[in-house]
Amino acid sequence: MHSHMHVPGGGYETIVLILLLIALVVYPLAAVMTSRAYKSWPLHRYGLWVAGILTAGLALIGPLAAYAHTNFVGHMIGHLLLGMLAPLLLALAAPMTLMLRTLRVEAARRVTRLLKIRIFQFIMNPATAAVLNIGGLYVLYMTNVYSLMHESTSLYALVHLHVFLAGYIFTISIIYVDITSHRYSYLYRATMLVLALAGHKILAKLIYANPPHRVPRVEAEAGALWMYYGGDAVDLVLIIILCYQWYKATAPRHLALDKNG
Template sequence: MNSGILLYALFLAALFLYLFAALKSNTRKHLKQWPVKRSIFWALGIISVLSAVAGPLAERAHSDFTFHMIGHLLLGMLGPLLMVLAAPMTLLLRTLPVQAARQLAKLLKSRYAGFITHPITASLLNIGGLWVLYATDLYHLMLHNHTVHTLVHLHVFLAGYVFTAAFIYIDPVVHRFGYLYRSAVFIIALAGHAILSKYIYVHPPAGIPPGQAKMAGMIMYYGGDVIDAIIIFILCKQWYKARRPRFTPGEPSYSVHRFSE
């Protein structure tokens, strides 16, 4: 499909641009070497989203709702998570010319960026967008209109990326919301995703066979839980590191044993 080719080209270009930026960053002696693991995360993320927009899986997704849902997990959840872990904005700030880096930093600090990356806004764009896709006629329209197909897939990816970035801070953000606040919003978002999967199980989009709907609902429910569990683990790990006591060299280190003597 034309839409698949366009999306494939965009994501493939993103892969090469990232790798080029990583190589360029490593040539600057005053900067630490860019971690190889981040480049691997980016490559794996691109592979995930590419498999959802072009190739055998993408072709099968047009006629089988079960495969469509697998693509949804790759495009809107797993791919964005891996790409967020790659810290692309940080890499850009390291490699762009000074003036361009300042403009990017200004954009990242803008009110618009702050609004989009707010945990509640990101949740509404992501989970709310999925409700609109599957609870209305938008899914049926997407299958028969190349433009709508492209826009929906772009939204699913971008909303998934912003959603992930709004809860686990890897790149610079406008405002760092507290861990408790982010955790509470994340739990509500998870509930919205779980309820939607159950809704699809019982009330699939028009024209979807019941068997495919049930399987797709289970894939969305359990597959989404696996990816969400990874996000929860990362969030809790960041929370633990932020709250872990730090002892300054030379200061006395008190322990339970001292108070139990």
């Protein structure tokens, strides 16, 4: 497999680096500027944004990205960073809320109306988001897409873009930290999260038992273990946040009943 591996050219890494640097600069700049007219932007969100961008950067450029081209374990570590940890960190930074308060009122209203159209509501449904996220991984690892993406820079970039966006959309469809077009019940979101976690674990076991095309068994087994247990670590944070939000939303009613009782 390694002898046929195609490594994306310098142009790819240059574009990624420029986009990451723009994201690192624009977010804090917008936060500082809008803090003059509105309530100060929380300091922890600056840190979450920077951490999320750097996490995505580790998976896309640099030593780990180079290692991922020649070893499935490196690829899987990158997958966890790009598709799970980075989306969680960035979602907690609430970039949509920041964008809306940066825009002029009329422009912000147009964006809000755009988010309410049917296609966006369909994509933001936790069930749809789970299929895009976990289903996309099944296509990647259970078909020849994984080997093919290392032979084409365009496909390589497209796969990584999908992994990140699908992970981000799934994250914001489960936990509501940022502005969202439609809010689903906690029970429904919890159910979709459990199903997605199950699908992720089943896929890890399938990779362990049946390595992707042209991936050595030893690498597949080690990568599958990273996927199984590394995914658990990020998923645990997601579960804690969802449960905390659920408890916070229902606790006031329980307290009121206690007082009246």
